[in-house]
Amino acid sequence: MIGAGLGGLSAAIRLANAGCAVTIVEGGARPGGKLGTLERGGFRFDTGPTIFTLPHLLEDLFRESGECLADHLELVPCEPAFRFAFRDGVELRLGTDLRRNVAQIAALEPRDVAGFLAFLARSERIYDELMAYFFRRSFNGPRQMFTPRVARAGLTLDVIRSLDGRMRRYFRDPHLRHIMTFKSIYVGTPPTQVPAAYAAIPYLEFVYGVWFARGGRGLHAIAEELAALAVRRGVAIRYSAPVKEIAVGRDGARGVILADDEFIPADAVVSNADLVHTYRDLVHPRWRRRYTDARLARYEPSSSAFILYLGVDRVYPGLEHHNVFFPADYAGEMARIFGEKRPPADPTIYIGDFARTDPALAPPGSSALYVLAPVPHITPAFDWAREGDAYRDLLIARVRDLGLADLAERIVVEERWTPLDFAERHHNNLGSIFGLSGKWSQSTFFHPPNRSEEVRGLYFAGGSAQPGGGIPLVLLSGEITAELVLEDLLK
Numbered sequence: 468m469i470g471a472g473l474g475g476l477s478a479a480i481r482l483a484n485a486g487c488a489v490t491i492v493e494g495g496a497r498p499g500g501k502l503g504t505l506e507r508g509g510f511r512f513d514t515g516p517t518i519f520t521l522p523h524l525l526e527d528l529f530r531e532s533g534e535c536l537a538d539h540l541e542l543v544p545c546e547p548a549f550r551f552a553f554r555d556g557v558e559l560r561l562g563t564d565l566r567r568n569v570a571q572i573a574a575l576e577p578r579d580v581a582g583f584l585a586f587l588a589r590s591e592r593i594y595d596e597l598m599a600y601f602f603r604r605s606f607n608g609p610r611q612m613f614t615p616r617v618a619r620a621g622l623t624l625d626v627i628r629s630l631d632g633r634m635r636r637y638f639r640d641p642h643l644r645h646i647m648t649f650k651s652i653y654v655g656t657p658p659t660q661v662p663a664a665y666a667a668i669p670y671l672e673f674v675y676g677v678w679f680a681r682g683g684r685g686l687h688a689i690a691e692e693l694a695a696l697a698v699r700r701g702v703a704i705r706y707s708a709p710v711k712e713i714a715v716g717r718d719g720a721r722g723v724i725l726a727d728d729e730f731i732p733a734d735a736v737v738s739n740a741d742l743v744h745t746y747r748d749l750v751h752p753r754w755r756r757r758y759t760d761a762r763l764a765r766y767e768p769s770s771s772a773f774i775l776y777l778g779v780d781r782v783y784p785g786l787e788h789h790n791v792f793f794p795a796d797y798a799g800e801m802a803r804i805f806g807e808k809r810p811p812a813d814p815t816i817y818i819g820d821f822a823r824t825d826p827a828l829a830p831p832g833s834s835a836l837y838v839l840a841p842v843p844h845i846t847p848a849f850d851w852a853r854e855g856d857a858y859r860d861l862l863i864a865r866v867r868d869l870g871l872a873d874l875a876e877r878i879v880v881e882e883r884w885t886p887l888d889f890a891e892r893h894h895n896n897l898g899s900i901f902g903l904s905g906k907w908s909q910s911t912f913f914h915p916p917n918r919s920e921e922v923r924g925l926y927f928a929g930g931s932a933q934p935g936g937g938i939p940l941v942l943l944s945g946e947i948t949a950e951l952v953l954e955d956l957l958k
């Protein structure tokens with residue numbers, strides 16, 4: 468197994484549970500990959516994902532391993548899940564409390580209450596279908612599209628309509644439409660270009676809730692606990708062990724070669740690393756007829772993020788755990804990210820205030836703030852090494868205008884990650900944070916399968932594999948891939 472990200476750990480635990488001898492070789496010094504952690508001056512920050520949904524998928528993994536998640540991790544709901552703030556002064560605090568949600572929607576546009584209920588009902592069917600079928604298997608190409616099962620599912624999933632088109636039917640109020648669609652930005656695609664099935668994202672947040680881990684470790688605790696579970700199940704994890712090549716012969720993958728030339732033999736190799744990195748950098752071109760460098764370069768990566776981790780010596784009373792501040796001109800933001808491929812001057816800003824839920828993450832009276840702006844993946848149109856300082860100043864100035872007026876003077880700890888960090892630290896293709904972009908031509912049937920078509924015995928699990936990026940999906944990706952490996956090993 469290459470990589471101890473969540474997808475790799477999920478696959479490794481399932482393979483170990485089935486009796487396989489599993490070794491994980493991880494290039495970094497700790498588990499979790501993007502779900503990393505940063506400690507500075509008494510503050511602790513999650514470095515990547517902050518919005519944790521569907522914890523039952525994690526519970527399933529522990530239960531399958533004969534253990535109980537609650538014995539290891541204290542998960543608490545974030546309620547409200549989000550504070551959404553618009554530039555015209557409209558604010559909503561939405562979560563799993565239906566009555567509270569409805570009251571706020573009615574205050575904005577009474578006719579949209581019926582739309583919200585219709586959205587929930589329709590999204591429930593979409594979510595159930597995704598969970599029952601699409602998120603449980605790896606598809607091998609467009610041929611699989613033309614089956615009665617998929618045709619039926621297509622109707623439920625509303626595949627011919629875009630997310631934006633579907634939400635326009637439910638919501639008259641532009642604020643509500645925006646809240647229900649803006650997350651497509653994180654799979655690197657505007658809401659006009661992703662299928663309506665993406666409505667499942669806001670749905671599951673409003674129904675299943677958004678969760679955080681208490682105990683002074685942030686969400687990174689999930690990675691630590693999964694790694695500990697893997698070790699208890701007999702998985703060997705070797706840290707600081709970067710793989711430089713996957714050894715391939717005529718019979719397929721034979722193992723991996725580490726940077727120090729050590730060869731580790733294996734009957735199967737699962738890569739939890741980025742798919743483009745795996746093929747391009749780890750599989751010698753002589754074994755790649757389909758996944759040539761030219762083809763790999765054509766894959767559109769998802770977008771990236773610019774993040775400031777700020778230790779601040781005060782508390783801001785208006786903030787919730789998750790806060791989203793929308794820009795004045797959303798179309799302009801989209802055009803900038805996906806058209807010009809430059810970071811927006813007026814971005815959507817996410818602020819996570821984690822010590823609000825777990826005071827152990829910051830010194831008393833202080834805040835551990837995580838400030839994120841969505842930005843394009845690395846392109847020649849923007850030089851982060853040269854222009855990163857100016858973008859940091861722009862973001863701080865924007866945040867000051869959002870009600871954190873004295874922020875610049877109250878910062879006692881500051882770190883920043885740009886797309887270059889995501890590329891360098893974890894080999895993410897062009898700094899993308901959600902694997903491949905979610906656009907049509909790369910999704911489901913057109914997405915590379917988790918069992919390599921090129922190299923026998925090579926598999927993929929994680930954000931750039933199927934069913935996609937995000938904590939819940941990479942946990943499922945590990946499950947799908949473990950099944951494929953077992954199917955082949957037992958042949």
Ligand SMILES: Cc1cc2nc3c(=O)[nH]c(=O)nc-3n(C[C@H](O)[C@H](O)[C@H](O)COP(=O)(O)OP(=O)(O)OC[C@H]3O[C@@H](n4cnc5c(N)ncnc54)[C@H](O)[C@@H]3O)c2cc1C
Binds near residue numbers: 469492495500514772
């Ligand atoms: C800033 C940011 C915000 C996000 N926000 C959210 C969110 O709010 N909610 C959500 O659900 N998801 C979010 N995500 C996405 C989520 O973090 C990822 O989809 C998920 O964690 C990816 O897991 P993975 O299994 O693909 O492994 P990764 O985390 O990508 O880990 C892969 C591992 O492989 C290792 N590796 C790579 N190459 C090699 C090599 N050659 N040799 C050895 N090891 C190697 C890496 O070091 C790494 O540890 C966010 C991601 C980022 C970066």
